[in-house]
Amino acid sequence: MDLRRPSTNADQWGRYYTSPAVSRTLVDAMTRVRPKLILELCAGQGALANAALKKWKSANFVTVDTDLTATTVLDRLTSKASHTHHAHDALDDELADKIGVPLGSVDVGLCNPPYVRPRWRSSFGHILEDAGLSGALQSVHDAGADVLFIAQNLRLLRQRGKLGLILPDGLITGQKYRGLRKVLLRDHHVEQVVQLPRRAFTRTEAQTYLLVLSKCCGETPQVQLSQMSNRGEVSLPISIAADLAEHRLDYAFHASRTSTTRRGNTRQGTKTVGAYVNELIRGTTSSSQIDSCPLPVFHLGDFPQTRESAAVPIVPTKFIQSAGKTMELREKYRIANAGDILIARIGRNLHDKVCLLPRGICIISDCIYAIRAAPEHRETLLKYLLSDHGKAALKATSHGVGAKYLSRSDVLELVLPKK
Numbered sequence: 001m002d003l004r005r006p007s008t009n010a011d012q013w014g015r016y017y018t019s020p021a022v023s024r025t026l027v028d029a030m031t032r033v034r035p036k037l038i039l040e041l042c043a044g045q046g047a048l049a050n051a052a053l054k055k056w057k058s059a060n061f062v063t064v065d066t067d068l069t070a071t072t073v074l075d076r077l078t079s080k081a082s083h084t085h086h087a088h089d090a091l092d093d094e095l096a097d098k099i100g101v102p103l104g105s106v107d108v109g110l111c112n113p114p115y116v117r118p119r120w121r122s123s124f125g126h127i128l129e130d131a132g133l134s135g136a137l138q139s140v141h142d143a144g145a146d147v148l149f150i151a152q153n154l155r156l157l158r159q160r161g162k163l164g165l166i167l168p169d170g171l172i173t174g175q176k177y178r179g180l181r182k183v184l185l186r187d188h189h190v191e192q193v194v195q196l197p198r199r200a201f202t203r204t205e206a207q208t209y210l211l212v213l214s215k216c217c218g219e220t221p222q223v224q225l226s227q228m229s230n231r232g233e234v235s236l237p238i239s240i241a242a243d244l245a246e247h248r249l250d251y252a253f254h255a256s257r258t259s260t261t262r263r264g265n266t267r268q269g270t271k272t273v274g275a276y277v278n279e280l281i282r283g284t285t286s287s288s289q290i291d292s293c294p295l296p297v298f299h300l301g302d303f304p305q306t307r308e309s310a311a312v313p314i315v316p317t318k319f320i321q322s323a324g325k326t327m328e329l330r331e332k333y334r335i336a337n338a339g340d341i342l343i344a345r346i347g348r349n350l351h352d353k354v355c356l357l358p359r360g361i362c363i364i365s366d367c368i369y370a371i372r373a374a375p376e377h378r379e380t381l382l383k384y385l386l387s388d389h390g391k392a393a394l395k396a397t398s399h400g401v402g403a404k405y406l407s408r409s410d411v412l413e414l415v416l417p418k419k
């Protein structure tokens, strides 16, 4: 089985449903529970509930979806299990009464929510509040359907009940959702996060994850992170402490850091890129402004090819202006100086885009970072960023649902191997 094949799990409106392999992995990850009542909100065709039925044959199932057509597809489940389906808005504040499932009564919740931002309703504030998540977000505008469905599931779950979710990259790695991760890790036991292969769901490159938590089991001590390959195999887990999990919950990022440690370089004594950097400058000229700019602007497609030779890749001459123009150009553009290391900020192969500005100055686009360091540190940084280890770290730390990107803290927090 290759999960990269174009998905056949879409319905006629292009909504994508969870494949049996991913559904089974989620259910398998939910251990130490014997559920009597299983709930799947946003059930669609009941992919998750059907996988759960294979594991917990005698449980009662309740599924909810706004989509009436889903009801007929769910018949498979109905014929085999004690099952009730409700065609209802699962973000209804009074859902518990509407579907006859009291708050705090569900043993296992399963949910692959839609990744949309529903029009805000005041009742959403109550759902978030009731689930203890209202203070976890910087703004209510950050409460997409994914966050609201986590909250709704938490309300319906019993104490120590298990929740199995399929979540997008933002919630797992985004700085904006650090507060949400902090609250989930503090109030519940986030047991496992499995990084799914890109294209596990759709024809897009969307990065998604499985997350399993136990409700109100005290603070999370350690989270197990693993990753599923394109062939559907799940890697051995690595274990990370809650403070690191609050920062990010993706296997790729933490595995690359752990491998530095495993090679005998303890975290003690290592330095971050930030420790060597005086300034990290992001260009301002957007790609749509480049063509009308009277001077060449260094952009993503202008990095020289990294060759096998030991020669350091440098900015092509046509982008280099005389340092005498610094005052004049600085008025209008963000410029890199001689000795700056330029790296790509976005793009699928950003880890391969690193070069040095050897002399003069150069206008940079808003997709480029210029790393400015004291002369004695440049070589160390450049060697690291061009090394296999540095490339792997850049690749692992970059994130984004579609195109990958690097935030400033992603760059500054990269850990160099100990010398």
Ligand SMILES: C[S@@+](CC[C@H](N)C(=O)[O-])C[C@H]1O[C@@H](n2cnc3c(N)ncnc32)[C@H](O)[C@@H]1O
Residues within 6 Å of the ligand: 015, 016, 017, 018, 019, 041, 042, 043, 044, 045, 046, 047, 048, 064, 065, 066, 067, 070, 088, 089, 090, 091, 111, 112, 113, 114, 115
């Ligand atoms: C990404 S699909 C997931 C379906 C299924 N759980 C799976 O994993 O294959 C999301 C589903 O959520 C449903 N949905 C969207 N908004 C909803 C809402 N407010 N209440 C209930 N269902 C909703 C859609 O109709 C769709 O079937």
